[in-house]
Amino acid sequence: MQYSPLDNTHRSLGAKMVPFGGWDMPLQYAGGTLTEHLECRRGAVVFDVSHLGTVRVQGPDAFALLQDCLTNDLRKVSPGRAQYTHLLDESDGSVLDDIIVWWVRDDVFDVMPNASNTDRVTDALGGSETTHERAILAVQGPSARSLLATTFPEAANVGRFRVSELSWQGVACTVAGTGYTGEDGVEIAVPVGAAPALWDAITAAGVHPAGLGARDTLRLEAGLPLHGHELGPGITPLQAGLGWVVGWDKPAFRGREALERERTQGVHRLLRGIATEGRRPPRAECPVLVAGVAGVAVGSTTSGNFSPVLEHGVALAFLPPDLADGTEMSVDVRGTMLPGRIVRLPFVKKA
Amino acid sequence: MNVPAQLRYSSDHEWVRIEGNRATIGITDYAQDALGDVVYVQLPSVGTNVVAGASFSEVESTKSVSDVYAPVSGTVSAVNEALTSTPEQLNSDPYGTGWVCVIEMSDPAEADTLLDAAAYLELIGA
Numbered sequence: 270m271q272y273s274p275l276d277n278t279h280r281s282l283g284a285k286m287v288p289f290g291g292w293d294m295p296l297q298y299a300g301g302t303l304t305e306h307l308e309c310r311r312g313a314v315v316f317d318v319s320h321l322g323t324v325r326v327q328g329p330d331a332f333a334l335l336q337d338c339l340t341n342d343l344r345k346v347s348p349g350r351a352q353y354t355h356l357l358d359e360s361d362g363s364v365l366d367d368i369i370v371w372w373v374r375d376d377v378f379d380v381m382p383n384a385s386n387t388d389r390v391t392d393a394l395g396g397s398e399t400t401h402e403r404a405i406l407a408v409q410g411p412s413a414r415s416l417l418a419t420t421f422p423e424a425a426n427v428g429r430f431r432v433s434e435l436s437w438q439g440v441a442c443t444v445a446g447t448g449y450t451g452e453d454g455v456e457i458a459v460p461v462g463a464a465p466a467l468w469d470a471i472t473a474a475g476v477h478p479a480g481l482g483a484r485d486t487l488r489l490e491a492g493l494p495l496h497g498h499e500l501g502p503g504i505t506p507l508q509a510g511l512g513w514v515v516g517w518d519k520p521a522f523r524g525r526e527a528l529e530r531e532r533t534q535g536v537h538r539l540l541r542g543i544a545t546e547g548r549r550p551p552r553a554e555c556p557v558l559v560a561g562v563a564g565v566a567v568g569s570t571t572s573g574n575f576s577p578v579l580e581h582g583v584a585l586a587f588l589p590p591d592l593a594d595g596t597e598m599s600v601d602v603r604g605t606m607l608p609g610r611i612v613r614l615p616f617v618k619k620a
Numbered sequence: 621m622n623v624p625a626q627l628r629y630s631s632d633h634e635w636v637r638i639e640g641n642r643a644t645i646g647i648t649d650y651a652q653d654a655l656g657d658v659v660y661v662q663l664p665s666v667g668t669n670v671v672a673g674a675s676f677s678e679v680e681s682t683k684s685v686s687d688v689y690a691p692v693s694g695t696v697s698a699v700n701e702a703l704t705s706t707p708e709q710l711n712s713d714p715y716g717t718g719w720v721c722v723i724e725m726s727d728p729a730e731a732d733t734l735l736d737a738a739a740y741l742e743l744i745g746a
Contacts, residue, residue: 285656296656301711302682303657482656482682548660548707550680574682575659603685 273319274404274461278468282478290384292320295480302482306577309450309487310617313410313417314479315471318449321405322387323458326396327377335370335378338393338523340506342516348374351430351445355506355514356382356393357524362531364500364509365389371432371445379443379458383496393523404464408476409454409487417455420470427455437467449484451491451619489583490576492542492614498553498571499540499585507531508587509540510614538568539590542616543598545582545609550575551600557586560597560608567592570600576616582607583616621746622649624715628731629740630691635715638731643692646719647679647710650744655681658710661703664721668696672730677720679710688720692730698722 271292273279279286284295295317297305308314326334336343341354350372356365366386371379379399382390391398408417418425423435429446436442440463448454459467472478485495494500499509505528506514516522517532545551551573556566573584584600594613599606623629628636633651637644652658660680670676670690677688699721703709710718725731735743 296683301657303659303708486682549662550659550682550685552685575680577682 271320273317274464275317275319275468278465279317279478284478284480287481289481290320292384294320295478297480297482298478300477302480302486303577305477305479305483306486308477309410309452309479309483310578311411313408313412313454313476314483315468315476316407316409316479316484317404317468318407318456319400319404319464320384321400322382322384322390323399323403323405324380324382324387324390324394324396325377325399326380326394329376331376331378334394335380336519337521339368339370340515340522340524342519343370343372345516346372348372349432351432351447353514355500355511356390357506357522357528358502359523360527361503362505362524362527363503364496364506367494367496367500369445369447371443373432373434373443386496401461403458403460404468405456405458406464406468406471407448407454407456408471409448409450409452411452413452413454413476416474416476417471419474421457421467424455424457429453437463442467449493450487451493451615451617452487453619486574486577489572489574489585490578490615490617492585492616494540494585495572505531505536508536508538536590538587540571541586541588541592542612542614543570543584543586543600543609544579544612544616545584545600545607547581547607548575549582549602549605549607551582551584551602551607551609555584556601557588558599558601558606559592560599566601573600578617582609584609621653621744622715623737623741623746625737627715628691628734628736629743630689630734631743632689632691634688634691636691636731636734641725641728642697643694643723643725643731644719645688645691645721645723646714647688648740649714650746651686652711652714652718655679655686656683657681658707661707661710661720663699663701663703664696666696666699670694670696670723679707690723691734692723692725693727694723694725696721697724
C-alpha cells in the first residue's frame with residue numbers, strides 16, 4: 270500500500286480511508302459524500318489526487334515520442350497547455366489508459382496516467398516517474414479560483430487547460446487548469462514537503478476537503494469516463510464517444526490500424542447516459558433493456574449512482590449506437606426494473 | 621459509536637425496540653457509518669410476512685447497497701414512509717426518526733436470542 274504525503278492530514282481530519290489503485294486514500298471526511306459533492310457544485314472543494322501518476326518525459330525527442338504513441342494530436346496545443354489523450358492497445362485499439370499531458374515547457378512533458386496504469390505509460394514512453402516527489406491538490410468548484418486567490422493568486426489565474434510553473438512561498442509548483450468534476454478549477458503539483466502547508470492554506474481559505482466518493486459522483490454527473498469502467502480492455506475511444514481524442518490527421522499513433530478498421534465499419538456499441546426515475550441508484554454492470562421489450566438486454570451499465578444535484582439515478586451504459594436520445598429504457602437493478610431514458614451527456618452542466 | 625443500552629441488536633447490525641409484541645427495527649449507528657450517505661431505502665410493504673434472518677429491505681448509499689435482515693419473525697405493521705423522501709434520516713438519527721419498520725412478532729421468544737448492548741458493543745469492537 271502506498272500513502273499520500275497528506276496521509277496524516279487526512280487522518281487528523283477524521284477521513285475514512287479506502288484502498289484505491291494501490292493507494293490508501295480518503296473516501297470522505299466527516300461531512301460525508303453528499304455534502305462534499307454539493308459543496309463542489311456550489312462552492313469549492315479540494316481533493317488529494319496524489320495517487321495519480323506523474324511521468325516526466327523530456328528532451329529533444331519528447332514531442333515526437335508522445336506524438337507517435339498517444340492518440341491526440343499535440344499540434345493542437347503548445348507549451349504551457351494541457352491535453353487529454355489515450356494510450357491504446359496496438360492489437361485492438363482498446364484504451365490501456367486515459368491520460369492528461371501537461372506540456373510544461375518546450376521539451377518537458379508531465380504525463381499523468383491513472384495510478385494503477387503508470388507502468389503501462391512508462392513501458393510505452395520511458396521517461397522518469399516523479400509520482401513520489403510531489404502531491405497533487407485539485408481545487409474545484411465555481412468558487413475555487415476566488416478562494417484560492419487568497420493564498421496562491423498566481424495559481425488561481427491559470428486558465429482552463431493551461432499549465433504554469435509557479436512559486437508558492439518559495440516552493441516551485443506546477444499548476445494546470447484541469448480537473449475531473451465538470452467544474453472550473455486547477456490542479457496543483459506541489460513538492461511533498463510543502464504539501465501539508467499548502468493543503469492547510471487552501472482549506473483555511475474556505476475550501477472544504479472532499480474524498481474519492483464525491484470525486485466519483487461528480488465525474489459521473491459530468492459524464493466523464495473512469496478507466497476500468499467506461500474505458501479498458503475491449504473498449505475503444507470511439508465506443509466511449511471520445512472520437513475527439515483521436516488525432517486522425519497524424520500519420521501514426523499506437524493502435525491506429527485497429528481503430529481505423531472500427532471507424533470504417535462503425536462502432537457496434539456506444540457509451541450513453543441514462544437518467545432513471547426515483548432515488549434508487551443504478552449500479553455498474555446492470556443489464557439495460559429497451560422499455561417494453563422484455564427479456565432481451567441490449568447493453569449494460571458501466572457506472573451508476575444517485576445524482577445529488579438531480580436527485581434521481583444516473584448511469585453510463587454501452588448501448589446499440591442507433592438508439593435516439595429520449596428512448597425509454599429499463600435498467601435491471603438486481604431484478605427490479607428501473608424505468609429511465611437516454612439523455613445527452615453531461616447529466617449536469619457546469620455551474 | 622452510539623449503542624443505546626435499552627435496545628436489542630442483531631449480528632447483522634439492526635437494532636430492535638421491544639414493546640409487548642411490537643418490535644421496532646432500524647439500522648445501528650455503526651451500520652449507517654459503514655454505509656456512508658444513504659440515498660434510498662426500499663421499504664417493505666405493510667402486511668408482509670418476514671422470517672428472522674431473511675432480507676426484507678435494502679438500504680442504498682452512494683457507496684454500496686446493503687440488505688436489511690429481519691431480526692425477528694412476524695408481520696410488518698408499519699413502515700417509516702418519511703424515508704422515501706428523506707432517507708438521510710438513517711444517517712442523522714438512526715435510533716430515532718431513522719427507524720425503518722415495526723414488526724408484530726409471531727414468536728416473541730425470538731427476541732430473547734438478540735444481543736444486548738454490551739454484546740453488540742463487543743461484536744463491533746467498540
